[in-house]
Amino acid sequence: MLTKIARACYDVNMDENNITEQPRRRSDGEQTHQTILDRAVKLASIEGVNQITLGRLAQATGVSKSGVYAHFKSKERLQMEIIEAAGEIYEREVIEPGLQAPEGLPRLIKLYESFLSYVEREIFPGGCFFAGLISEFDAQSGPVHEAVIAGHREWEGLVVSLIQDAQQRGEIDSGVEPAFLVFQLDAVKDHANFLYTLYRDPAWIERGRQAISRIVTQVSAT
Amino acid sequence: MLTKIARACYDVNMDENNITEQPRRRSDGEQTHQTILDRAVKLASIEGVNQITLGRLAQATGVSKSGVYAHFKSKERLQMEIIEAAGEIYEREVIEPGLQAPEGLPRLIKLYESFLSYVEREIFPGGCFFAGLISEFDAQSGPVHEAVIAGHREWEGLVVSLIQDAQQRGEIDSGVEPAFLVFQLDAVKDHANFLYTLYRDPAWIERGRQAISRIVTQVSAT
DNA sequence: CCTACCGATCGGTAGG
DNA sequence: CCTACCGATCGGTAGG
Helix, strand or coil, rough: CHHHHHHHHHHHHHHHHCCCCCCCCCCCHHHHHHHHHHHHHHHHHHHHHHCCCCHHHHHHHHHCCCHHHHHHCHHHHHHHHHHHHHHHHHHHHEEEEHHHHCCCCCHHHHHHHHHHHHHHCCCCCCCCCHHHCCCCCCCCCHHHHHHHHHHHHHHHHHHHHHHHHHHHCEEECCCCCCHHHHHHHHHHHHHHHHHHHCCCCCCCHHHHHHHHHHHCCCCCCE | CHHHHHHHHHHHHHHHCCCCCCCCHHHHHHHHHHHHHHHHHHHHHHHHHHHCCHHHHHHHHHHHHHHHHHHCCCHHHHHHHHHHHHHHHHHHHHHHHCEEEEEEEHHHHHHHHHHHHHHHCCCCCCCCCHHHHHHHHCEEEEEEHHHHHHHHHHHHHHHHHHHCCCCCCEECCCCHHHHHHHHHHHHHHHHHHHHHHCCCCCHHHHHHHHHHHHHHHECCCC
16 A cells, blocks of 8 residues: 555656655645644754654644554654754755845945744744754764764865955955854854844843844954 | 662761751762762763663673662653762862962962863863753753753852952953853863864864863963 | 564562 | 552554
């Protein structure tokens, strides 16, 4: 039966865009899959990825435990899909709006403002998903740990390139070490997320904005 | 049997300092209790307090599962004792060395240096215990969440009072808002902990030191 | 996607 | 501090 559904999904897949060997579900199943994943991402942002269990996810969605399991085929795969789904949301809510600003310093500033806004709007009920994820897996080896490091390196690389752009345009002092500036900016953004999530007081986001703009002012070319 | 041990411990207790209704164990049991707790604190700093189970703690210490349970009487109590024990370590490794410096600005600086040193020396194998704890419970209501908030407020209060001391001595500009300065300093210390724990590269601690001293320089009275 | 299971482990209890 | 349990839940499987 599973095979039949899998094959049907595979056929549907062919008509769409995705020709991988990973079987997918047809439209109804696809929707259920997404519904479960949405719930899982929200739960994981509050309690941590390791606290998500098939049973509780089943209860939260009204699907049977084995129904949930059938969608993900293992707990590891479920965890990975949760992280992927969260990544898409982060991309949509932080990266894309940030990159819409004009190149150079405005883009750098907009990126951090997008982050603060995304925290303030509580896109994830438990605060920034990835701040929580890093904290959960920073000291634990395994595939998630590696994925977390890759994600952090990607973010750092993006910000460094924005800083270098701004330096080439003469908007940021050329004597500033990009990696150090990223450290300063990220410290503020993560701390604002941290305290907003703990206290749910927008004053912390405002402090984050102030601290970011203070740092930017200091490194701005004269 | 439990009652007998409990009563024996109670008697011992009377001879010491502590006359609460909470029964304690006699010296052997006391030692086992501490051994279990030490392991639990280390494990919890890596995996999170919620990941500690009686079974795994039993396995890690060689005590039977019910033996572990007998020492703590509930998982909640175990969690609370873990947090208390971590708090004592934090007090010893960060607060006390910090407060040994001369009053005013040197004491403020020393407090943050003590923190960075405590991270660098890996007092907890999974990074600063309380950074992890806040991250784990920031979005979850319950007694641990409340304890975490109380702990954060205590730290913030301490730092604010150090800043005000330094302001009264004319070492920090009186126009600086203490709460905002704490925000800036804590952002850096937590971020250094965060990245050191993820990468285990002392360069992140060094960046933290640089960022701290830069902030201090900026707010220093002219 | 379901019911009906499996062995392992969970927090906790009884009794010593 | 131990053995020997309890019901509940875990991730996962069989079969439809």
